[in-house]
Amino acid sequence: MDESHPATVPPSPSGDQPLKSISFGGSKKSAASSTVPQKKNITPTTAPGVTKSTRKAVAACANIIPDKQVIIDLRDLLPQIPAYLLKAGLSADSKKEFIFKAHELFPTLKSGRASASLSRLAELTPELFTNQHPGENVEIQLPLQKVVSQIGVFPCRPDQTEVQFSPLDPQYANLVIEKSTGADIRIDQPPAPIAQTPGDASTPVPENTDTAVVEAAAEIPSELPDPAVNQTVSEPTVDIEEKIEVPFEFPVIDEKVSYSLAALLPNMPKSWLVEDLKSIDDAARITVPFRLVEAQLATGKVELPFDDFFHAVPDDFKKYFSGEAEESKTARIQIPLNEVFQNLPGVEPLPPTPRPSVAKEQEEAMETKSVSETEEVKPVPDVSPEVDEVVQPESITAKNPDPLATEEQKVEKTISSSGNITEQPLPQESAEPIVANEPASEQVPQEQNAESLVHLPEGSQDKPFIEATQASDPKETAKQVEPAPPAETSNPVTLSTLEPVSIQLPTYRDPAADPGQIAATLTPPKVQLQRLVPPSVFAKDISAAPHEEPVQEPEPGKILAFEGVSLAFNPHAVETLFMTDGKLDPRKTVDHISHFPGVQGVALTLETETITAGDIPGNFDAANTAKAASILFQTLEIPSDQPSGAATTRNVALNHSGFSSTWFKQEHILLGILHPQRSLEEAMHDKLVLVTGELAQLR
Amino acid sequence: MPITNYTAKEVQFKIVLCGPPFSGKSTSFRYLHSNIEAAFKGEVTSLKNANTDTLVFDFIPRDATLLDDFKIRFELLTIAGEIATNAPRKLLLRDADGILFVVNSSWDQVENNVQSFKNLQENLKKFSVTLDEIPIVLQYNKRDLQDAAPVSYLDFVLNNHETRIPVCETVATTGRNIFASLRALSEMLIQRFLENTPASNAAQSDAVAVDG
Numbered sequence: 001m002d003e004s005h006p007a008t009v010p011p012s013p014s015g016d017q018p019l020k021s022i023s024f025g026g027s028k029k030s031a032a033s034s035t036v037p038q039k040k041n042i043t044p045t046t047a048p049g050v051t052k053s054t055r056k057a058v059a060a061c062a063n064i065i066p067d068k069q070v071i072i073d074l075r076d077l078l079p080q081i082p083a084y085l086l087k088a089g090l091s092a093d094s095k096k097e098f099i100f101k102a103h104e105l106f107p108t109l110k111s112g113r114a115s116a117s118l119s120r121l122a123e124l125t126p127e128l129f130t131n132q133h134p135g136e137n138v139e140i141q142l143p144l145q146k147v148v149s150q151i152g153v154f155p156c157r158p159d160q161t162e163v164q165f166s167p168l169d170p171q172y173a174n175l176v177i178e179k180s181t182g183a184d185i186r187i188d189q190p191p192a193p194i195a196q197t198p199g200d201a202s203t204p205v206p207e208n209t210d211t212a213v214v215e216a217a218a219e220i221p222s223e224l225p226d227p228a229v230n231q232t233v234s235e236p237t238v239d240i241e242e243k244i245e246v247p248f249e250f251p252v253i254d255e256k257v258s259y260s261l262a263a264l265l266p267n268m269p270k271s272w273l274v275e276d277l278k279s280i281d282d283a284a285r286i287t288v289p290f291r292l293v294e295a296q297l298a299t300g301k302v303e304l305p306f307d308d309f310f311h312a313v314p315d316d317f318k319k320y321f322s323g324e325a326e327e328s329k330t331a332r333i334q335i336p337l338n339e340v341f342q343n344l345p346g347v348e349p350l351p352p353t354p355r356p357s358v359a360k361e362q363e364e365a366m367e368t369k370s371v372s373e374t375e376e377v378k379p380v381p382d383v384s385p386e387v388d389e390v391v392q393p394e395s396i397t398a399k400n401p402d403p404l405a406t407e408e409q410k411v412e413k414t415i416s417s418s419g420n421i422t423e424q425p426l427p428q429e430s431a432e433p434i435v436a437n438e439p440a441s442e443q444v445p446q447e448q449n450a451e452s453l454v455h456l457p458e459g460s461q462d463k464p465f466i467e468a469t470q471a472s473d474p475k476e477t478a479k480q481v482e483p484a485p486p487a488e489t490s491n492p493v494t495l496s497t498l499e500p501v502s503i504q505l506p507t508y509r510d511p512a513a514d515p516g517q518i519a520a521t522l523t524p525p526k527v528q529l530q531r532l533v534p535p536s537v538f539a540k541d542i543s544a545a546p547h548e549e550p551v552q553e554p555e556p557g558k559i560l561a562f563e564g565v566s567l568a569f570n571p572h573a574v575e576t577l578f579m580t581d582g583k584l585d586p587r588k589t590v591d592h593i594s595h596f597p598g599v600q601g602v603a604l605t606l607e608t609e610t611i612t613a614g615d616i617p618g619n620f621d622a623a624n625t626a627k628a629a630s631i632l633f634q635t636l637e638i639p640s641d642q643p644s645g646a647a648t649t650r651n652v653a654l655n656h657s658g659f660s661s662t663w664f665k666q667e668h669i670l671l672g673i674l675h676p677q678r679s680l681e682e683a684m685h686d687k688l689v690l691v692t693g694e695l696a697q698l699r
Numbered sequence: 700m701p702i703t704n705y706t707a708k709e710v711q712f713k714i715v716l717c718g719p720p721f722s723g724k725s726t727s728f729r730y731l732h733s734n735i736e737a738a739f740k741g742e743v744t745s746l747k748n749a750n751t752d753t754l755v756f757d758f759i760p761r762d763a764t765l766l767d768d769f770k771i772r773f774e775l776l777t778i779a780g781e782i783a784t785n786a787p788r789k790l791l792l793r794d795a796d797g798i799l800f801v802v803n804s805s806w807d808q809v810e811n812n813v814q815s816f817k818n819l820q821e822n823l824k825k826f827s828v829t830l831d832e833i834p835i836v837l838q839y840n841k842r843d844l845q846d847a848a849p850v851s852y853l854d855f856v857l858n859n860h861e862t863r864i865p866v867c868e869t870v871a872t873t874g875r876n877i878f879a880s881l882r883a884l885s886e887m888l889i890q891r892f893l894e895n896t897p898a899s900n901a902a903q904s905d906a907v908a909v910d911g
Contacts, residue, residue, distance in 0.1 A: 049879020051839070051850055051866040112810035112856050145806050148848065154855035341849040 070100040070150045071299075072142055074128070080140045081118065085129050098124050102151050105142070109151075114142035149300045149337050153344075255345040257293060258285040261317065263339045264309075269331040272306060274322045286312035290345050293335070302340050303332040586695065587611055593673070593691060598681050601674035604695070616674060620659050626670055629663035653679060664688055666696035701796050701892055709770040712888045714881075715791050716777035718801035719808065719815035723840040725779040726871035727801055731881060732775075734874065773885065789822045797834040797884045801871075802857065804839050804847040813856050834887035835864055838880045842868045 074096035098121060108115045118138035122129040148154075261284040288308060296302045304312075310321055586604060594602045594614030601614035603622040610622060629652055653662045660678050662685070664671045671692045673680065680688070702711040716724045732743055776795075778787055792798075800819065802812045820830055839853055850868060858864050865887075867880035 049867050049876040050883050051868050109852075110813075110856055110859070112813035144809065145846065145848075148852045152851075154851045338845065338847060338849075341851075 068102040068151055070102055070105060070142075070147050072098045072100065072146065074098065074125075076143050076146070077121070077140055081121070082138075085118070085122075085132055087128060087130055096125060096128060100124075100142075105147060105151075109144075109147065112144075114144045114147040115139045116142060146300050149297070152297045255290040256287050257290045257340075257343050257345055258287040259335055259339050259343055260285055261313070263336055264333055267334045267336065269333065271331065272309075272321050272333070274320055280317075284314060284317060286314070288312045293340060297340070300337070302335040302337065304335060305332050309333055587613075589691070589695065593671075593688070596684055596687070598675055598677060598684050599673055600676050603672040603674070605670040605672065607668060614674070617659075620674065622672065625659075625661060626663070626672055629661075629665070629672065630670060662688075664692040666692050669696040671695065701888070703769075707770075709772050710892065711772040711774065712796040712885075712892075713774045713776065713794055714797045714799060714884060714888075715795040716775065716799045716801060717788065717791065717815075717819055718838075718840075719803055719811040722801040722803040722808070722812070722815075723838075723869075723871035724777045724801045727799070727838065727840065727869070727877050727880075728775060728777045728779075730871055730874045730877050734878070771889065773888075785818065785822070788818065789825065792819075792822050793826065795833065797836075797888045799836055799838055799880055799884055800857075801838045801840050801869075802853060804841045804853065805844055806846045806848050809848055809853070809856060812853070816857050830860055830864070831862055834884055834891055836880050836884040836887070837864050837866045838877075839866060839868045840871050842875070843870045843873070 077098065098116075100116065104120075105114055105116070116139070118140055121140060260282050262280045262282060264286070265280065286309065288304065292304065292308060293302050310318065313321060586606070590602045590604045590611045590613040593599060599614060601612065601616035601620075603616065603626060604611045605622075605626045610626065612622060616622060652665075653660070660675055662673045662675065662680050664673075669692055671688065673688060701713075703709075704711065716728055718724050729743075732740060776791055778791055798819070800816065823829065823833065837853075837858060839850060841847060850866065854863075854866065858866060865883045867876045867883060869876040869880060871877060
């Protein structure tokens, strides 16, 4: 690796081919066809789909405000002006215009609206107003659309034509991200840069004179050359903000603009049409000189007479139009302003919406499903199927048929005779493949899979997740999977012993397993498997959490505390809950809370136990729900709007499996309220916030 | 700062979709999620806080290989619906690596866009971040509206900072340029990561990530 470049990503252990393709689901075929060549193309402004500044907008950048007039009709403003300020006899039909200078409207235009003070209106048209002073603070809203359309081009910042990159290591230099089918990022090898000397630059840099700078700005081609081509050219930086005098006029350029014929048809006078145009696409366009349009932009309305229109119509379509009728010669066709703005010179017309190759199938699938995204269960990309390269014939396979398991949890465990357990995702039966592209496994290098194996040392003290013993009866050697939290599929597990085992599983049996074959290889020792934390969606927090944790069987009637509670609970602490000075018993408190109105059940989770009270259904898993709430708190760090003393009580509501629960957390206390309604009553919520705060002080 | 996780061998970027209400954040989010190959995305997770307004925490991990066998993971987050308070918006921006700001192109929403953009800047300021320091892409959405404001005006009111922010004209309902905006932002994120994160910092961030 180049020492001069601050490496950011560790080099490959193997050192070969460090830069690989980045793909978000596209096919390899499309990835191989990337044509974005050089590192400068990483500039986002050159990416397809990114809108560039229009040439005029760039030339008019910084503080150059067009010195234009904005004409607003009185009728647009009349409803906002107090009647007592207007002279008598003024009607809504009065034709009167307010003429503003563009620059005086810019301060309000910057905030997304157009307005003028009433006093300014009175100043512009004193003949309309009485002698009463209207006041400076009264603002009259101007029609924003009319104002903006009359101003036309607004100053804005130019695109970044060059991004100042630090010298990159060549292996990073060809990082290119592109979309092909809607979700591709890939990296290709760059072609050799086109070397150009500064003298060869297509846009010569004039000397630092004001006029020269303006000329240079005018010569900017509408299609800016690919900045990547000029990689070795020190591009001239034109500081327009400093060097261009204000005001200046744009040079007259005989530019042409094209408009979609389909966009004009709705406004077309009927007398122009000889026969109906039933189907016309966006490709049929008329091209007219921009000067015809530009002169009308300030009026907020762009029209074309028939002659100009007819000459611009493509030959194939001329047969549909005729201006022989007398009224046709006087009629004019109005061009929609949005069509005008979309086709300003220097602005590439918007391409028709690219339809991803997969979009049609997905839309159909989405229509049929019409399921909210939040309810969908998608396979997780981290599932990198591990393939045990040497699977002995004695391998046994057990499937985890836990119906509650998510797709990522449904894994197929294969135990080879060498003692290796590998896991593979089960064939997804219900999940609809949205994109039928290459499977994810092909994207994962085989070496990576091999490296990600977790080998447990012999004699590991970690507590087992699945405890394996020799089966007493060979007929019962079929594999049984304990319905426990799923193992992390990206980290297959290797047993700490190499001796073949059978696994005693409580519920499920694999009918395909041959007990005779397995029994021949059985040996007595217990094999301890590693329990892996199930993959969580909260990657950041889970990455900080331990990946391994011992399994403890919960004692009857006692629920394990959720992870994250580490402070000791002192039940003998004196607290003044409910204005008493006696010792506070958390059990009595919980029982008391369970009688609150709207409360079905209560679960108070402490470090060592969970106290429950009230009517908690048997199928309501308080421990797991508490853990989910705890993870939510840790992940979201939901700020409280219910402060309680110096500390802060946070709360979150969970609705799942037909249960609605609200969880309050403060320090080491997690108080869960099971309620039949979807949410707690507001008064109860506030009360429970206080109770949680009191309970949190029991230390 | 993106998280470099040596254990998982991945670099993780947090991208936040924000913008005024009804600008198309959720639609864009769903389009992205729907059009990413199933093998490369995770499930959408929705978190609701019933006591305030709807709080939705969505994300899409997007895997890709950056260098060697290090993968890139993008987390996409957004808040759906109208948010009454600023706290969830501010919370969402914490540790954000990149921002997709969705703009409603409708004429009558221009002021809301400006207000929301100012709010974004203020929230970033609380994290000591300015718009020039964080990769951001403006997504001018709803360009198919008849009364869509011209881009030059939206640029004028929103894109008037020292460095011009990349702009994509999008139609979230049809997906036009939605991926282009994400790609533009991804380029900025990755380039910034490669540029600014020396090896020592990468190791440090890894330690933070792993050790918690």
